[in-house]
Every structure is written in structure tokens, then in C-alpha cells.
Amino acid sequence: MRALRIHAYGGPEQLRIDDVPEPHAGPGEIRIKVGAASINPFDGKVLRGLTSGGRPLAQPIGLGLDGAGVVDEIGDGVTGVAIGDDVFGLGRQTQAEHAVLTSWAPKPASLDWxxxxAAGTVVETATRGLELLGVGPGSTVLIDGASGGVGAVAVQIAKARGATVLGSASERNADYLREIGAIPITYGDGLAARLADAGYSRLDAVFDVAGKTPIADLTGLVSDPAQVVSIANFSAGDAGARVTGGGEIDKAAALAESARLLAESRVVIKVQTFPLERAAEGYAAVLSGHTRGKIVLLP
Ligand SMILES: NC(=O)c1ccc[n+]([C@@H]2O[C@H](COP(=O)([O-])OP(=O)(O)OC[C@H]3O[C@@H](n4cnc5c(N)ncnc54)[C@H](OP(=O)(O)O)[C@@H]3O)[C@@H](O)[C@H]2O)c1
Structure with a gap:
């Protein structure tokens, strides 16, 4: 099968389409014929060697954390899913013709491939952040980095939960943030003053998605620094904020709940698709750090 791989760390020019053996579903896993798989910033970090601890690449590796497709193999112990079902979810080396998923939910028929x-990683991460923060009816929450993959979904899930949502982005994304239900605030120096001007000097929770704002600026917005949760600033704990890297919630349940919101168009994900052959263009966009919504590869 065809799979996107790298043989050396570097930029998008290192991406290759290789002919490799098909993977197989282990216990508790399923395999899909991939219809679409997204590029996450983590894939860009792998490509650039930022997750390797400084070691050179020992052998070629595949990329991709999530995807959607048709089930074509079922591992031992898996129930509730059949060959031929349409699913989406989280897995490994998904930017390929076939891939193994470790958590999944049925794909709503109305949902475009x-x-x-695009959905797996961003809906799980957004749900996790909002759950940890206890965001619900009546909460006022800032999503810092609201126009990207995780942020835009977090805005919409928080709205669906009945929260008042402030979203930070660059000025060019203000209309997009309004469209998805957030009160737009421009990020950067003076964020707290702009929030105060908009009438929001005290917040119940801050979800730091971009990891770019100094953490003290964010903890200063809430009464308890633990009401700041970051997915991208791994030293945020030094200031009393919480950092999450995964594992705190039931992933399949988060995917299933998000499938319902996606089917009802209460969560809308803006996607730009590229065929696998043009993966380098998609990676370049993700590496820019300013994508709106998600970049998706079609194998
Ligand atoms: N820990 C975890 O479990 C986990 C899971 C998923 C992702 N992540 C990490 O979370 C981060 C975000 O992921 P993503 O998929 O949402 O990324 P993304 O789609 O690339 O989104 C990046 C967004 O950040 C915004 N941004 C850039 N500079 C900013 C700043 N100074 N302040 C606030 N926002 C800023 C951009 O907005 P503009 O275009 O308007 O500039 C852009 O929309 C990445 O570092 C990723 O690796 C962690």
C-alpha cells in the first residue's frame, strides 16, 4: 500500500510516498481503508525531529494520528463494529491507504469524509480540555488560540455546553470567530486589557491551545491558576496551571459525543484537502502555525 513516510528529519521536502506492507489490527484495534486523514501540528514536530530527543532517525517512519475510513479488519476482543462500517477516530500512521485505529466512533452518514x-484529534483534545476545566452552562471561558484546529472545535463544543466563549486569534480571523460563536479578542500583548474593555476581566476558565501567551498573563485572568489548562505550554505547571497530554477522558465516548454535534452541525470543521501526492503543501501550511480549521490528506 501507499504510505506517507519520512526517511530523514527536516521540512516538507523530506516527505515520501512509499510502498509498504499493510498494517494489521492488534487486540482492541481496528483497521480502516483510509478515506481521509488530517495533518496535526504534532506530525510537523515529528517531521522536524522535535520529538526525537536529538537522536537521528533510525528507520523510515509513517505519519498521522487520526483519520476516517471503512473498517476492513477487526482485532481480537473488539465488539460493536463490523467490516464495512464507516468510522472516524484516533490511530497511528494514518496518512496511508490503510491504517490502524485505537479509538473510534461511527461516522455520521451526513458527514463528509x-x-x-479531520475530527479525531481535535474533538478529543477539545473535549478533554473543556472537561478538565468543568466548562458548562453559565461558564465564561477564554479559548486562547481559537481559530486553529483544536481551538475552533473547543469554541463550538463550549457553546454547545451553554458557556459564554471568548476566543483569541489574529485580527484577520475575528469574523471567523464570530461565525463559530466566539466573542473575538486579538491575541498578543495587552490581552488582559482588551478582555477588560470587552467587559470580561474575570473568567471562570482559560483553555490555552496555542501555548504562546505568557502563562502569568493567563493565570491572572482566573481566581485559581488551576483553572488554566494548557495543551501546548509544557512549563505552564510552574505557574500552577494544568498541562494535559492525553489520557484523562474516555476517547471513544468523546468521539461519539462529538459525532452527534458534527451531525447536527453544532460543530463545523473548516477543512482544506490535498491528495497524498501534495502532502508537502499541506505540511507547509500546518508548519506556518496559522491555519484556519484543518488540513486533510486524501490517500
Ligand atoms: N497536549 C495535547 O494533547 C495536544 C493535542 C493536540 C494539539 N496539541 C498542540 O496544541 C497546539 C495547537 O494545535 P492546533 O491543532 O489547534 O494547531 P493549529 O491548527 O496549527 O492552530 C494554530 C492556531 O494558533 C493561533 N495562534 C498563533 N499564534 C498565536 C498566539 N500568539 N496566541 C494565540 N493564538 C495563536 C493561530 O491563529 P492565527 O492564524 O489567527 O494567528 C492558529 O489558528 C499545537 O502546539 C499542538 O501540537 C496538543
Whole structure:
């Protein structure tokens, strides 16, 4: 099968389409014929060697954390899913013709393959952040980095939970943030003053998605620094904020709940698709750090 791989760390020019053996589903896993798989910033970090601890690449590796497709193999112990079902979810080396998923949910029939392929990582991460923060009816929450993959979904899930949502982005994304239900605030120096001007000097929770704002600026917005949760600033704990890297919630349940919101168009994911052959263009966009919504590959 065809799979996107790298043989050396570097930029998008290192991406290759290789002919490799098909993977197989282990216990508790399923395999899909991939319809679409997204590019996450983590894939860009792998490509650039930022997750390797400084060691050179020992052998070629595949990329991709999530995807959507048709089930074509079922591992031992898996129930509730059949060959031929349409699913989306989280897995490994998903930017390929076939991939193994470790957590999944049925793909709503109304959902475009590109959107389903975009959803796995961002809906799980957004749900996790909002759960840890206890965001619900009546909460006022800032999503810092609201126009990207995780942020835009977090805005919409928080709205669906009945929260008042402030979203930070660059000025060019203000209309997009309004469209998805957030009160737009421009990020950067003076964020607290702009929030105060908009009438929001005290917040119940801050979800730091971009990891770019000094953490003290964010903890200063809430009464308890633990009401700041970051997914991208791994030293945020030094200031009393919480950092999450995964594992705190039931992933399949988060995917299933998000499938319902996606089917009802209460969560809308803006996607730009590229065929696998043009993966380098997609990676370049993700590496820019300013994508709106998600970049998705179609194998
Ligand atoms: N820990 C975890 O479990 C986990 C899971 C998923 C992702 N992540 C990490 O979370 C981060 C975000 O992921 P993503 O998929 O949402 O990324 P993304 O789609 O690339 O989004 C990046 C967004 O950040 C915004 N941004 C850039 N500079 C900013 C700043 N100074 N302040 C606030 N926002 C800023 C950009 O907005 P503009 O275009 O308007 O500039 C852009 O929309 C990445 O570092 C990723 O690796 C962690």
C-alpha cells in the first residue's frame, strides 16, 4: 500500500510516498481503508525531529494520528463494529491507504469524509480540555488560540455546553470567530486589557491551545491558576496551571459525543484537502502555525 513516510528529519521536502506492507489490527484495534486523514501540528514536530530527543532517525517512519475510513479488519476482543462500517477516530500512521485505529466512533452518514478525517484529534483534545476545566452552562471561558484546529472545535463544543466563549486569534480571523460563536479578542500583548474593555476581566476558565501567551498573563485572568489548562505550554505547571497530554477522558465516548454535534452541525470543521501526492503543501501550511480549521490528506 501507499504510505506517507519520512526517511530523514527536516521540512516538507523530506516527505515520501512509499510502498509498504499493510498494517494489521492488534487486540482492541481496528483497521480502516483510509478515506481521509488530517495533518496535526504534532506530525510537523515529528517531521522536524522535535520529538526525537536529538537522536537521528533510525528507520523510515509513517505519519498521522487520526483519520476516517471503512473498517476492513477487526482485532481480537473488539465488539460493536463490523467490516464495512464507516468510522472516524484516533490511530497511528494514518496518512496511508490503510491504517490502524485505537479509538473510534461511527461516522455520521451526513458527514463528509474530509471533515470526519479531520475530527479525531481535535474533538478529543477539545473535549478533554473543556472537561478538565468543568466548562458548562453559565461558564465564561477564554479559548486562547481559537481559530486553529483544536481551538475552533473547543469554541463550538463550549457553546454547545451553554458557556459564554471568548476566543483569541489574529485580527484577520475575528469574523471567523464570530461565525463559530466566539466573542473575538486579538491575541498578543495587552490581552488582559482588551478582555477588560470587552467587559470580561474575570473568567471562570482559560483553555490555552496555542501555548504562546505568557502563562502569568493567563493565570491572572482566573481566581485559581488551576483553572488554566494548557495543551501546548509544557512549563505552564510552574505557574500552577494544568498541562494535559492525553489520557484523562474516555476517547471513544468523546468521539461519539462529538459525532452527534458534527451531525447536527453544532460543530463545523473548516477543512482544506490535498491528495497524498501534495502532502508537502499541506505540511507547509500546518508548519506556518496559522491555519484556519484543518488540513486533510486524501490517500
Ligand atoms: N497536549 C495535547 O494533547 C495536544 C493535542 C493536540 C494539539 N496539541 C498542540 O496544541 C497546539 C495547537 O494545535 P492546533 O491543532 O489547534 O494547531 P493549529 O491548527 O496549527 O492552530 C494554530 C492556531 O494558533 C493561533 N495562534 C498563533 N499564534 C498565536 C498566539 N500568539 N496566541 C494565540 N493564538 C495563536 C493561530 O491563529 P492565527 O492564524 O489567527 O494567528 C492558529 O489558528 C499545537 O502546539 C499542538 O501540537 C496538543
Amino acid at each position: 474530509g471533515v470526519a478525517g
